[in-house]
Amino acid sequence: MWFPKRPQTIEEAKLTGYFLQDSILQILLTRGVTRGVHFCDALKLPYALIDPELRKLRENDLIAPVGGAGIGGYDGMDFGLTPKGREQASSAGRSAPYMGPAPVDIDDYREAVRNQKFQSRWVRKNHLETAFSDIVIAHEYLDRLGPAINSGGPIFLYGKPGNGKTTVAERLARLFRQGVFVPHAIQIDGQIIQLFDEKVHRIVPTELLPETHPLRTDPRSVDSRWVYVLRPFIIVGGELTLAMLDLTFREGQRCYEAPFQLKSNCGVLLVDDFGRQIVKPKDFLNRWIFPLEKNVDFLTLVNGKKVEVPFEQILIFSTNLDPSDLADEAFWRRIRYKIQIPDPSEKDFKRIFTAVCEKLSLPFDEKTYQHLLERHYRQASRALRAVHPRDILGHVVDHIFYYGLERKLTPELIDQACLPYFTELEHQSAGGWGLRDAG
Numbered sequence: 001m002w003f004p005k006r007p008q009t010i011e012e013a014k015l016t017g018y019f020l021q022d023s024i025l026q027i028l029l030t031r032g033v034t035r036g037v038h039f040c041d042a043l044k045l046p047y048a049l050i051d052p053e054l055r056k057l058r059e060n061d062l063i064a065p066v067g068g069a070g071i072g073g074y075d076g077m078d079f080g081l082t083p084k085g086r087e088q089a090s091s092a093g094r095s096a097p098y099m100g101p102a103p104v105d106i107d108d109y110r111e112a113v114r115n116q117k118f119q120s121r122w123v124r125k126n127h128l129e130t131a132f133s134d135i136v137i138a139h140e141y142l143d144r145l146g147p148a149i150n151s152g153g154p155i156f157l158y159g160k161p162g163n164g165k166t167t168v169a170e171r172l173a174r175l176f177r178q179g180v181f182v183p184h185a186i187q188i189d190g191q192i193i194q195l196f197d198e199k200v201h202r203i204v205p206t207e208l209l210p211e212t213h214p215l216r217t218d219p220r221s222v223d224s225r226w227v228y229v230l231r232p233f234i235i236v237g238g239e240l241t242l243a244m245l246d247l248t249f250r251e252g253q254r255c256y257e258a259p260f261q262l263k264s265n266c267g268v269l270l271v272d273d274f275g276r277q278i279v280k281p282k283d284f285l286n287r288w289i290f291p292l293e294k295n296v297d298f299l300t301l302v303n304g305k306k307v308e309v310p311f312e313q314i315l316i317f318s319t320n321l322d323p324s325d326l327a328d329e330a331f332w333r334r335i336r337y338k339i340q341i342p343d344p345s346e347k348d349f350k351r352i353f354t355a356v357c358e359k360l361s362l363p364f365d366e367k368t369y370q371h372l373l374e375r376h377y378r379q380a381s382r383a384l385r386a387v388h389p390r391d392i393l394g395h396v397v398d399h400i401f402y403y404g405l406e407r408k409l410t411p412e413l414i415d416q417a418c419l420p421y422f423t424e425l426e427h428q429s430a431g432g433w434g435l436r437d438a439g
Helices: 017-031 038-043 047-059 083-095 106-116 125-131 139-151 165-176 281-294 329-334 346-359 366-378 388-403 411-421
Strands: 063-065 078-081 155-158 179-183 185-188 191-194 226-230 233-236 248-250 255-257 268-271 296-300 306-310 314-319 337-340 423-427 433-437
Touching: 017 038, 017 047, 017 063, 017 078, 017 083, 038 047, 047 063, 078 083, 106 179, 106 185, 106 306, 125 139, 125 165, 139 155, 139 165, 139 337, 155 165, 165 233, 165 268, 165 314, 281 296, 281 329, 346 366, 346 388, 366 411, 388 411, 411 423
Parallel strands: 155 314, 155 337, 191 255, 233 268, 268 314
Antiparallel strands: 063 078, 179 226, 185 191, 248 255, 296 306, 423 433
């Protein structure tokens, strides 16, 4: 497997002594007295790269040992700033106040993405059946989904609300449970972009790693500037704007935060509720055309310069709107797989209903189930939705607990559950909105 190798020299790390010295000074300015070896933890670098810079800083009277010279090398000494060092640290903090793990070079990040991105045509039918084993889904739908995943290209899921488009996308992430290395930060054209995000990147505990993983066999051989995480799965919805697809400059730290698509490299990015964003769908889709075609994206620095970054993830669009209203032919040519998620059949609906009953410890009752279908679907001319059993039976359990009833299904409880659930807003012909019982 690919892994980032620990740098042995500052040249291998593609850093400069000036960067390390400024970082050390800022750590001391912020934290106060710090032991030599602890700079390694802060910068995620081996001590062999830190030691020469500590010595230069001491020779230039910018830092000094605190509490005596200590025993052994600089790694065991406590250091503090001299007056001269404090002045220089303050100056460095005003011009480049980034504090955090040392960044990796953009070329090293590109190599990491090339080596860890999804490989085309590796998914088999049994893989999908395992990933979707805990939900009811038609086999013919899986047979359309499998080739779409194998293409490695973007996927467009559409259909009525409540049929599990988001759930399907989440289950796809189960296909990619192997981990990837993600850097804390990357450096490009002298600018630092923070990439690792604990809100979306889930660190794989060491004890769960395979015995042959380098972090178990020889952790000192791995570059600590990288974190081993599950392949990212990121969901963005109606809150998404065009600005969120570019770098966010953090003035106080003089660095950037990576946008969603950069954080999701080597993973899955789901654009949920597509078409309900404030930005027009056409404008949003135009932003994606080049990345979808070339697998690279261009982000904008505060000085206006464009920088090239990898665009390598499974991109999924999901909507309950009519796709023909969302994009033009130029975009749809780049989305080769457009898959409709249909309403469940009565057979599948019953399978979902019984599965939810089992999960909620509610004994299934055929008579009550037939009452539900007849009164609240057939008579109401209402379409079946995959989410309905979960919601209706959740209402039933709420009623059981509230009234202290026996834990069983009855037609009366079904009616009580459906009344608030299927009450819909209906535009009256005379104008205005009114409430009605859709059952």
